[in-house]
Amino acid sequence: MSFNKVKELIEEGDVIILYLGPSNMHSIEVTSKIKNKNDIEIDNVFQTIYGALKIETLIGQKYGSKVELSKGWGYVLQPTPELWTITLPHRTQIIYTPDISLIIHLMDIKPGSKIIETGTGSGSLSHSLIRAIRPYGHLYTFDFHEQRVNIVRSEFKSHGLEEFVTVSYRDSCVNGFGDEVTGKIDSIFLDLPHPWLAIQHAKKAMKISGGKLCSFSPCIEQVQRTCKTLSEEGFVELQTYECLQRELNVVYRNLPLLDLECLKYQRAQEDSNQEKQRQETNLLTVTHNHSVPGHTGFITIATLPPKRMSKFENL
Ligand SMILES: C[S@@+](CC[C@H](N)C(=O)[O-])C[C@H]1O[C@@H](n2cnc3c(N)ncnc32)[C@H](O)[C@@H]1O
Structure with missing residues (x-):
């Protein structure tokens, strides 16, 4: 439950981030006992390069405190969407924080927004979206991979986020987003191999007062097809960005x-005698840095203009 409010003390069932260094962090569910292969309950012990951590010893400790490992120490942090993104179990390619921050800005997402995301994948983006729309907004997230849907749903539940998100097992290119969301959505995010196939459905889900559609694609050919369909469907102000991180x-x-x-x-320079002085x-x-983190994907943003009122239609 450690994602939905700031907490002082670690409790059983929380997810914590064990910080061992800037590029060595782990997310761990605080479960004192686990079952071994023989179905016998044993102490949950997490192994690190600095030795073992008995999970039970974390309960009651303050978030941010230093914890002893058998051959060193680390810090226990409360999870944020950014820390979750770099420690989550990967089930798919994920979107990382530099792209996520641009996506949230371009989509104009704020507390109270009702938004759609498809596909959910590993839920990396979803955690940042949920933080941005809380406490009054809602995220509807879709994926056509049943196992991923089940895992991410149970993660949202154990992170205390389930009231802000509805996870649906659905092919959004074929079946759209459903009647529940028709005409109610402020902005839509697509992370799909064929995003152009979801655009008509996205338009149906968006509020008539207009809104933003954002699509993330690794290849420029996908961007071209997406932009073509967006223009044909009446979207305007199309722009594509690439977010490159430079350390x-x-x-x-x-x-x-x-x-x-x-x-x-x-x-002084001209006079070599004076050089020494x-x-x-x-x-x-x-x-x-000599190497820059490489290409992740292109972020395309488009606006659906508000529908004209019928009395102005023929003016
Ligand atoms: C790259 S992953 C998304 C990663 C996610 N944005 C994240 O940050 O964790 C793409 C997901 O889209 C799903 N997907 C692909 N085509 C789909 C479709 N037509 N309808 C719903 N989900 C789809 C895949 O199952 C996969 O889980």
Whole structure:
């Protein structure tokens, strides 16, 4: 239940994030006892590169506190959608936080929004969507893979999020989104191999006052087909983005101390005898990583303009 409100103490049934380093985190369900192969109840012990953690010892500890492992220590954090995205069990490709933040901004999602997402996949995006629409909004999420639907539904339940989300097992390209949502939805997100097949259904689900449709596709050919169908269906303001993350390393560097009355500095450079006299300083600065995290996908956003009132139709 640790996703739906800020908590001070860890309780049985919570999901915690065990932080061992910036690139070494684990999400763990706090269950003191588990059953072994012989169906006998035993202590739940989580193994890490710094040794074992007996899960029962977490109960009653403060979120954010340091915990002892048999060969080191770690920190126990309360989960956020961002931490869940980097620690969740992958059942599919997932959408990561830099793309998610752009998606939520472009779709104009806010507390109270009623939104659709298809396919649900591993529920990475869903957790951020739910946080953005709470406490009055609702997420309707669809997937045509039954096992994924069942797993994500039980995750939402154990994370205390079930009142904000309805998970449906459905092929949204063939069967659309159902009567329950027709004309009620503010914005729709598509993460499908053939998003253009869901656009007519999406239009039916959207409120007549207009709204946003956003589609995530790895390939530009998918984007082309999606944009063609969006235009044919009357969507406007089509834009496609690619969100590339560029990391900076903070380092100390020895750099020549520039004389900002730069003529003096230039003269000093020209005169090799004076080169030795040039002063150096140790500055805190940044360098760019040699490798940039690669392409994830293209994010296409489009607006469905409000329907004109019939009395204005012939003006
Ligand atoms: C890449 S995954 C989505 C990942 C998700 N956005 C996340 O962040 O975890 C794509 C999902 O779409 C589902 N899917 C593909 N075609 C579908 C369709 N026609 N209707 C419903 N779900 C579909 C797949 O089963 C898969 O789970």
